[in-house]
């Protein structure tokens with residue numbers, strides 16, 4: 030009998046506010062340890078939190094983007110536990126009444142359809158600091174720069190049935206968050222981290238005991254970790270054992286997970302309402318204003334690109350991966366409106382491909398949308414052939430010059446003058462009398478030979494359409 | 507002179523009869539003479555006090571005097587001050603120096619006050635007798651074998667013995683009003699949200715409120731006027747609090763037509779007979795002054811102490827988590843590992859009452875008990891708030907005894923925390939409801955002061971002050987001072 034995998038995800042996403050959740054300290058990444066702290070985020074006696082409303086707006090925006098319900102009154106709670114990088118001995122979070130409840134994310138399925146995955150809630154909370162052990166002999170140091178940085182915790186329903194679905198969900202969410210501009214979601218900087226709750230069961234049976242894979246920040250590791258955990262659990266059960274509810278850490282070097290703490294040590298967080306913060310109230314008008322300012326979301330953009338520009342769903346998907354790429358494409362089409370599909374091909378295959386090879390972002394592209402449009406114009410008006418255009422594009426990537434400058438400098442201008450083409454054809458026919466005779470005797474396949482000779486003689490500059498047409502006429506004699 | 511009120515000193519300063527330096531020196535001399543006996547102050551820096559007074563005199567010479575110009579005010583050791591240590595009378599904060607002033611300290615400084623020093627208190631404000639202080643017990647100037655009340659006992663004793671004309675305290679379940687009553691002075695707990703809590707070391711965040719401890723009602727009004735107001739850096743400080751004309755409230759001493767509620771639950775069997783007699787007499791006096799006494803009921807009063815001793819320790823258990831030896835305060839020697847550092851630092855740093863409340867709070871919040879204790883207590887709190895709202899539909903103000911008994915003897919209740927907790931039985935409900943409350947002297951029981959408590963509707967400190975000022979003007983209790991400290995009682 031087969032096994033069914035059940036996965037639920039908790040994503041911690043750092044909101045890209047200028048200041049922390051409850052104080053005025055900077056949230057900038059990479060500063061010297063403990064330079065971005067104040068008595069509030071250090072948990073000093075008598076200091077009180079004041080809520081950053083920008084973080085509230087960004088959380089509401091995210092909630093609206095996943096079609097969730099916004100609670101006009103939500104509450105903050107204290108989550109109590111001791112850890113050296115948690116200055117107050119509690120984390121301010123939302124437990125009983127989060128600001129966002131319900132909602133969903135649709136992921137594409139292999140058969141071309143969509144699967145809807147539920148989002149239970151999004152709540153706001155503050156980050157803890159960072160303990161540093163590496164390179165320190167038997168001591169630990171604490172960096173509290175991150176302490177108090179605002180986070181959204183996005184909790185899914187246990188709706189994923191494979192590691193692939195989990196990754197698809199995470200990628201959609203990651204893309205959405207970047208589109209909304211609420212987080213840099215840079216996974217290497219820990220701005221988008223994931224805990225995965227994994228269990229297995231026989232189809233139709235109740236949920237099995239789950240384990241929690243903690244704090245992963247790479248799609249590849251998350252996939253590996255889930256797959257590893259699924260196999261581990263199946264093996265335990267098939268061997269007659271029982272899965273223990275616990276938190277586990279993924280070791281990406283050894284490619285295995287290990288237990289963090291067992292159920293016996295499970296924390297009782299003793300949640301209770303944060304008495305230092307009044308209930309968080311937002312008005313329907315404020316929510317409506319945030320909704321009105323919502324940018325076009327990836328799904329909408331993708332569909333619009335397919336309809337408006339006649340793109341394949343694959344191209345539309347590639348071009349809407351980020352807001353920047355969608356905007357880049359639209360400015361390319363604006364500059365070369367004649368052929369949106371050619372625009373898409375060149376951008377998706379040539380430009381993005383070359384940038385990826387070079388490890389560059391679109392924003393660092395040496396070729397601007399206007400320059401690429403210029404190149405496409407020269408293909409359309411037959412100044413150069415599509416084949417030559419590839420060389421011109423390479424030169425543009427090297428130099429950053431525009432297409433006309435390069436075509437001029439390299440003398441690549443296509444020969445479309447029928448007199449000049451006729452002259453070359455006559456030369457070729459004179460040099461190959463046997464083949465001419467053969468063609469005239471009915472060997473049609475020799476046409477390819479003549480085209481090749483003419484193009485060679487013109488060093489590739491002859492307009493291929495005209496070469497074909499004139500050869501047809503002249504060879505017949 | 508040493509028994510002058512703040513307003514008396516102020517008029518002498520204004521007339522040029524004395525200077526802030528002379529006033530400061532006078533009180534410093536009294537502290538030097540009497541503090542060994544009382545242990546009311548735990549930190550004094552005479553040079554710094556005189557420097558502030560000197561600066562104030564200079565300021566006065568150049569500008570108009572500010573509202574508290576040159577007036578000495580002591581503060582409970584719970585207020586963070588950049589000058590000197592802030593220790594909350596706990597070993598876990600021994601020698602802690604805050605790098606910031608509490609908002610009320612900033613406001614006192616801006617009003618021109620001279621900060622005299624830090625007064626003794628129950629450790630982390632947990633206690634009703636100032637016996638849990640890590641820096642030794644404080645004594646009642648009326649009988650040094652007795653406690654001064656708590657937790658602001660140091661501030662109360664200091665004002666009662668005129669070691670300072672005024673002091674700040676904090677009141678979580680009665681910690682301003684109960685010691686004020688037990689030492690024969692006036693203490694005001696403003697409406698929750700009226701005064702910023704920022705920079706006040708938190709005990710129970712939803713209940714704590716700072717307020718004045720003074721010799722007269724007007725002095726309390728002067729100080730509250732200076733320390734109240736919205737603080738954008740305290741989210742529980744109320745931005746649009748109804749304004750009060752503090753001094754005008756004290757001037758309107760007319761009690762005619764005032765409807766005073768007398769809750770039957772506050773005049774119960776078991777309370778000290780002389781306390782009861784004093785308060786009854788005070789109410790009679792109010793009637794003579796034209797007030798109408800109306801019998802009322804606050805039916806949920808009996809549950810207040812139980813609710814309080816769940817809510818306050820719950821919040822405290824979280825508020826005190828930060829004292830873990832990691833970043834500041836006491837850390838144990840040579841910890842073996844992290845857990846050892848936490849447990850030993852906290853074991854060594856906290857006294858037994860604080861530990862008792864942390865444990866109580868942690869238990870009340872733990873899963874499986876939360877609904878039965880914390881949630882239930884919050885429901886009781888709502889009922890108590892409703893009791894008051896209903897009562898204030900009938901009456902303008904409520905009058906009760908502040909404490910069921912006068913000051914008890916040192917050590918008498920230290921082994922019995924539950925009876926100690928009952929000391930706050932008449933003050934706690936006011937904190938649960940967030941209302942303004944004032945205690946003022948109204949007689950003696952067993953030769954020890956008795957307090958009369960006024961409870962007003964939310965934001966109606968003006969009603970409270972004008973009733974208290976009227977009563978004060980018609981009696982002489984506020985002028986009594988303990989003989990042993992140069993008084994003439």
Ligand SMILES: [Zn+2]
Pocket residue numbers: 049052053054065066067068069070071177
């Ligand atoms: Zn900060």
